[in-house]
Amino acid sequence: MQKKKNNKKSAAFLNKGNSRYDRHDSYYRRAKKDGYVARSIYKLEEIDDALKLVKRGDCVLDLGCAPGSWLQYVVHKVGSDKGAVVGIDLLEVALAFGKHVKIIQGDAFEIDPHELRPSHASEDATGPYFDVVLSDMAPNTTGIKSVDQDRSLALCEHALYLAVKMLKPGGNFCVKILEGGGIQNYVKIARNAFDTVKIKRPKGTRVGSMETYVVGLNLKPGIDPDTLW
């Protein structure tokens, strides 16, 4: 009996890279209790509370949306009367939402941006449709810092491209990025597109994790996504 208990405990404490961390930490347990499918919800909630990214009635694009805790948060926040949400991920999302939520299983690099239009937009609509673009996309990590940073940066650059292309002027953007790996240049470029750019490392970020979030507020009008870099 005692042995079983110890095994259970050691399974929850995993070695990830160089840092030992508790996979089933208080955020994990809180998410389970609150009915969220991932602990990442609390990172978005903290950023949103501080910087007011999302409001009722907004149209939100969520890049890298699986398993779906950010979707759960934004779907509730925008409401179903005027609000709408589109999510895309390589993986399937095993959650059911209303008609105002469209979830695509696909690659954000490959998808024709027109396919990302919200469910209320007609086939011939051209947008821009979104008030908020979120990206929590993360590559499969290799453990090789420079490779992981390069892959993460490529995802962030594409997220910024899609944000500038698909946000309405005045729209907001939030993207997960790994510290180091070109973050300063990334922020500089984001500043060309948004009135305000902030870096936030929410409390829910695991100790030892390299991840942080870049937030762009108020997309400037007339920015061409093809000439950002």
Ligand SMILES: C[S@@+](CC[C@H](N)C(=O)[O-])C[C@H]1O[C@@H](n2cnc3c(N)ncnc32)[C@H](O)[C@@H]1O
């Ligand atoms: C940390 S998870 C996102 C968690 C999510 N925000 C939530 O709260 O449930 C990162 C996701 O990025 C997705 N991803 C990575 N590369 C992608 C790509 N090229 N296109 C779409 N999704 C991608 C992964 O499949 C993974 O599900």
